[in-house]
Amino acid sequence: MPRADSRLRINQQDGITLIEFVDRNILDEANIQQIGEEIGELIDAAVPPQILISFSNVDHLSSAALGTLITIHNRVKSKSGKLRLANIDPQILEVFVITKLNTLFEIHDSTDSAIASFK
Amino acid sequence: MSRGDTDPARSVSAQLSDVPDEIRDFEDRFVEAAGKAGYEQASCFALRLAMEEATRNAFRHGHADLPDEPIDVAYDITPEIVTITVRDHGPGFDPTELPDPTAPENLARPHGRGVMLIRAYMTDVRFNDTGNEVTMTYRKPD
Numbered sequence A: 001m002p003r004a005d006s007r008l009r010i011n012q013q014d015g016i017t018l019i020e021f022v023d024r025n026i027l028d029e030a031n032i033q034q035i036g037e038e039i040g041e042l043i044d045a046a047v048p049p050q051i052l053i054s055f056s057n058v059d060h061l062s063s064a065a066l067g068t069l070i071t072i073h074n075r076v077k078s079k080s081g082k083l084r085l086a087n088i089d090p091q092i093l094e095v096f097v098i099t100k101l102n103t104l105f106e107i108h109d110s111t112d113s114a115i116a117s118f119k
Numbered sequence B: 001m002s003r004g005d006t007d008p009a010r011s012v013s014a015q016l017s018d019v020p021d022e023i024r025d026f027e028d029r030f031v032e033a034a035g036k037a038g039y040e041q042a043s044c045f046a047l048r049l050a051m052e053e054a055t056r057n058a059f060r061h062g063h064a065d066l067p068d069e070p071i072d073v074a075y076d077i078t079p080e081i082v083t084i085t086v087r088d089h090g091p092g093f094d095p096t097e098l099p100d101p102t103a104p105e106n107l108a109r110p111h112g113r114g115v116m117l118i119r120a121y122m123t124d125v126r127f128n129d130t131g132n133e134v135t136m137t138y139r140k141p142d
Helices: A029-045 A063-078 A090-098 A111-116 B020-036 B041-062 B114-121
Strands: A008-013 A016-021 A050-054 A082-086 A106-108 B011-016 B071-077 B081-087 B124-127 B133-139
Touching: A008 A029, A016 A029, A029 A050, A029 A063, A050 A063, A050 A111, A063 A082, A063 B041, A082 A111, A090 B041, A090 B114, A106 A111, B011 B020, B020 B041, B020 B071, B041 B071, B041 B081, B041 B114, B041 B133, B114 B124, B114 B133
Parallel strands: A016 A050, A050 A082, A082 A106
Antiparallel strands: A008 A016, B011 B071, B071 B081, B081 B133, B124 B133
């Protein structure tokens, strides 16, 4: 069950957990921590986890948010799951490129492309 | 162009506490002031990121043992250059000793990207000798 104060919109589709962010700015540490905890619970609930995170609503993120995404990546990997990122604004994608995290994450242009990649 | 009474100040020196709403309001005023001074959206993205990373580092690292103490933040926005100074009251650190977060062995580590992002987005970044104050300048792109 999503939390009443959830920072996420969550949908399930064909064994894939689709996650969108409520907030346009993923900067605030308390929110980032909550996001990490919520996605962690979703990872633990799925066997194996197939997680798709869409950034379609996101204008800003910080290195703290990147850190949480890395922790999510490591957690999914430890459960032999799959993680995909999609719909990343070009400015935010540049942050991934500068930090070379575009080589760590599998990033797709669209939700459809990301969903297809799970098959 | 005259500025209205509600325009946020372009030169600010303040103490900032580790309170999320306070930090967000401060950053919002800063970015709004930059936008009204003629900085485009891409510049405002860079400025917000640098301000966020520098203040976060000051609280998380500089004030790790001073959780209730505010940090000192100042900015000055001119039509061509934005200068930001963030100072904490901690012992400082040596920025030359930070590990490269893009090295393959560090890529999956969740921390250590803040200073790198500041350097990537700002025109010039300087730390004082103690390492508890960073001054960042951003020149408006031509």
